[in-house]
Amino acid sequence: MDSGTLALQYLLSGVTKGSIYAVVAIGFNLIYSATGVLNFAQGEFVMLGGMVAVTLAHFVPLPVAVTGAVMVVALVGCLLEIAFFRRLRHHSILHMIVITIGLSIVIQEAALHIWDEKVRSLPYFSGNEISSIRFLGAAVSPQVLWVLGTVGVLVLLLHLFLRYTLQGRAIRACSSNPEAAMLVGINISNMRTLSFGLSAALGAIGGCVISPITMTHYEMGTPLAIKGFAAAILGGLGNPMAAVLGGLTIGILEAFSVSKLPAAYSDVTAFTVLLLVLFLRPHGLFGSPVGESVREY
Amino acid sequence: MRKWFVVGIAVCLLAAPLFAQKTSSKPIKVGAIFAVTGPASFLGAPEEKTARMLVDKINADGGVLGRKIELILKDSGASPEKAVSFAKQLIDEDKVLAIIGPSTSGETMQIKQLCEENEMILVSCAAAEVIVNPVAKYVFKTPQKDSQAITWIFRTMEDLGIKKIAVLSSNDGFGNAGKKLLEEMAGPAGIEVLVDEVYDKGATDLMDILTKVKSAEGVQAVVNWSIVPAQSIVAKNMKQIGLEDVPLFQSHGFGNLKYVEQAGVAAEGTLFPAGWLLVVDELPDSHPQKKVLATYKKDYESLYKEDVSTFGGHAYDALMLVVEGIKKAGSTDREKVRDAIENIKEFVGTAGVFNFSPEDHTGLSLDAFEMLTVKDGKFTVYKK
Numbered sequence: 102m103d104s105g106t107l108a109l110q111y112l113l114s115g116v117t118k119g120s121i122y123a124v125v126a127i128g129f130n131l132i133y134s135a136t137g138v139l140n141f142a143q144g145e146f147v148m149l150g151g152m153v154a155v156t157l158a159h160f161v162p163l164p165v166a167v168t169g170a171v172m173v174v175a176l177v178g179c180l181l182e183i184a185f186f187r188r189l190r191h192h193s194i195l196h197m198i199v200i201t202i203g204l205s206i207v208i209q210e211a212a213l214h215i216w217d218e219k220v221r222s223l224p225y226f227s228g229n230e231i232s233s234i235r236f237l238g239a240a241v242s243p244q245v246l247w248v249l250g251t252v253g254v255l256v257l258l259l260h261l262f263l264r265y266t267l268q269g270r271a272i273r274a275c276s277s278n279p280e281a282a283m284l285v286g287i288n289i290s291n292m293r294t295l296s297f298g299l300s301a302a303l304g305a306i307g308g309c310v311i312s313p314i315t316m317t318h319y320e321m322g323t324p325l326a327i328k329g330f331a332a333a334i335l336g337g338l339g340n341p342m343a344a345v346l347g348g349l350t351i352g353i354l355e356a357f358s359v360s361k362l363p364a365a366y367s368d369v370t371a372f373t374v375l376l377l378v379l380f381l382r383p384h385g386l387f388g389s390p391v392g393e394s395v396r397e398y
Numbered sequence: 399m400r401k402w403f404v405v406g407i408a409v410c411l412l413a414a415p416l417f418a419q420k421t422s423s424k425p426i427k428v429g430a431i432f433a434v435t436g437p438a439s440f441l442g443a444p445e446e447k448t449a450r451m452l453v454d455k456i457n458a459d460g461g462v463l464g465r466k467i468e469l470i471l472k473d474s475g476a477s478p479e480k481a482v483s484f485a486k487q488l489i490d491e492d493k494v495l496a497i498i499g500p501s502t503s504g505e506t507m508q509i510k511q512l513c514e515e516n517e518m519i520l521v522s523c524a525a526a527e528v529i530v531n532p533v534a535k536y537v538f539k540t541p542q543k544d545s546q547a548i549t550w551i552f553r554t555m556e557d558l559g560i561k562k563i564a565v566l567s568s569n570d571g572f573g574n575a576g577k578k579l580l581e582e583m584a585g586p587a588g589i590e591v592l593v594d595e596v597y598d599k600g601a602t603d604l605m606d607i608l609t610k611v612k613s614a615e616g617v618q619a620v621v622n623w624s625i626v627p628a629q630s631i632v633a634k635n636m637k638q639i640g641l642e643d644v645p646l647f648q649s650h651g652f653g654n655l656k657y658v659e660q661a662g663v664a665a666e667g668t669l670f671p672a673g674w675l676l677v678v679d680e681l682p683d684s685h686p687q688k689k690v691l692a693t694y695k696k697d698y699e700s701l702y703k704e705d706v707s708t709f710g711g712h713a714y715d716a717l718m719l720v721v722e723g724i725k726k727a728g729s730t731d732r733e734k735v736r737d738a739i740e741n742i743k744e745f746v747g748t749a750g751v752f753n754f755s756p757e758d759h760t761g762l763s764l765d766a767f768e769m770l771t772v773k774d775g776k777f778t779v780y781k782k
Contacts, residue, residue, distance in 0.1 A: 107609070110612070114603070114606040114608075114609050117603050118602065118606070121602050121603065217439075218439035219656060220630070220656075220660055221660070229662060230633075230634045230637065230661060230663050231637035231642070231662075231663050231664050233640070240639050241605075242634075242638045315603060316626070321600065321602075324598070355606065356605075356609075360609070363596070364606070364607045365597075
């Protein structure tokens with residue numbers, strides 16, 4: 102394999118991984134922008150999306166299964182918010198973050214009991230386990246293109262929603278200035294529920310589209326959440342496109358690291374770069390400093 | 399005087415049945431520590447199901463020495479700390495005759511010393527060589543040795559003329575153990591390891607590592623030592639990146655048809671060493687293991703509606719070895735049962751035919767393994 106093709110292959114493998122991280126990062130980003138909460142159960146939403154879709158796919162065609170899974174997980178997201186966050190006496194952000202960590206553990210165990218420990222996956226959306234598309238000598242699975250396409254569409258839809266619809270603007274208002282939002286009659290709690298539900302739905306779609314690549318199993322949430330969180334931070338919290346770029350960057354960095362160093366160091370490389378970026382630009386590569394309208398789009 | 403004597407005899411006669419009942423219906427307690435939930439549940443879940451199924455079957459057939467077996471099951475979740483505390487419980491409180499399990503080598507090593515000191519029979523379902531090397535009087539194990547699996551892999555490579563390979567392994571205990579053994583045994587087998595990479599066991603995609611494999615000139619085969627889901631991901635990525643003609647060898651951890659289904663078409667042609675359980679239909683009736691394997695497969699699959707796996711088989715072997723020890727010793731005295739187990743010869747289990755001795759507490763030889771492959775989505779014996 103000549104070095105040009107080789108470099109391209111590494112790049113494509115990096116994009117594959119990066120797109121998976123991006124899928125999780127978008128959801129992280131939305132809840133943070135809307136409510137200031139870092140949702141460490143985001144990985145579990147991704148996992149649930151895949152699991153529910155796999156179960157449904159036994160009975161209905163794939164697109165219906167995916168839609169059904171997204172609706173179910175969105176509902177779960179809303180219910181979790183209502184059950185755990187509304188009752189809080191002090192809506193301290195720190196409390197809510199810790200609660201999401203607890204939720205992540207509970208959801209994992211619940212998934213284990215509902216579905217058992219086996220690994221499962223959705224069928225490839227197009228092609229099968231061995232099909233691959235060739236670009237100039239390098240190969241990539243068609244499913245990766247599905248992931249990238251889905252991520253792109255989601256970012257676009259999210260942008261349109263937040264900019265041009267009433268609910269979207271209400272969410273932005275809450276994040277920008279909660280007291281003012283309340284004064285003009287926006288129900289903060291409802292907006293938080295909505296953003297959890299949306300974020301869960303985003304995670305679920307992500308879980309479905311990455312399922313053929315990564316396999317779906319009850320434990321997949323935590324490692325995904327860690328990488329997704331890192332991606333969101335690297336990109337800069339507050340901007341969905343930045344989350345995607347952050348994810349792709351981490352994926353490509355890991356692939357680059359594998360090309361030069363033993364593969365065991367790929368995580369080290371990615372996190373070292375993350376730390377360096379944070380030292381130099383604490384708000385991430387594409388985010389704007391806190392205080393400015395970080396959450397304005 | 400006479401009257402009291404008669405009354406005394408009558409009382410004894412009346413009370414006698416009570417005593418007789420108690421001793422013959424007192425169950426034989428056998429402890430079991432399995433990782434039913436948690437990261438090793440693919441081992442512990444089928445093991446637990448197998449143990450329960452067997453105990454019910456034995457008890458329905460009248461038990462052992464006329465007594466029922468009481469299985470005291472503990473779920474360690476693959477945590478060595480829990481395994482230690484359960485072992486202590488089983489030894490001190492429940493005072494079981496023997497313990498079967500644990501499912502993983504890490505847990506077994508933590509309780510090996512404990513059982514030896516307390517003179518508790520331990521028949522482990524974990525594979526690491528250190529469990530029986532150095533030999534501890536009371537500790538046995540039922541799976542084949544990792545080194546035997548690797549010997550088979552290298553033998554097949556020699557037949558195929560493969561001299562240069564890539565070794566991929568996951569960063570957990572199983573992967574590390576396999577990697578070390580592969581590195582040690584490759585040189586003497588005349589095989590050169592060109593690429594040697596470790597990946598995170600929760601890795602979602604391995605295209606980058608396989609790019610490295612593809613870029614290394616002359617790799618003739620890839621050996622992957624991990625458990626799911628990485629087993630399936632490697633298989634798929636290899637085909638996607640264009641390494642279809644390079645044979646993929648998996649570890650004996652590939653022993654469940656579910657893994658073939660998950661990798662779909664990409665699993666075709668995978669080579670891995672395993673016991674005969676997975677291809678029992680291809681065994682001639684004259685093979686010593688045929689009856690045991692066929693019965694186990696039928697019972698398990700009809701009861702639990704899932705494919706049988708070699709892991710559940712280890713629990714079958716462990717429990718049946720204890721039962722055989724009790725039968726041979728004709729008693730439930732722990733010393734006698736231990737001696738009986740240590741002298742078991744030609745015992746047909748699922749992993750192979752066991753021959754124990756004071757020096758060999760594993761009991762299986764190289765022909766407990768066979769090289770299998772995947773053809774048309776099914777396991778079959780690999781023929782050159």
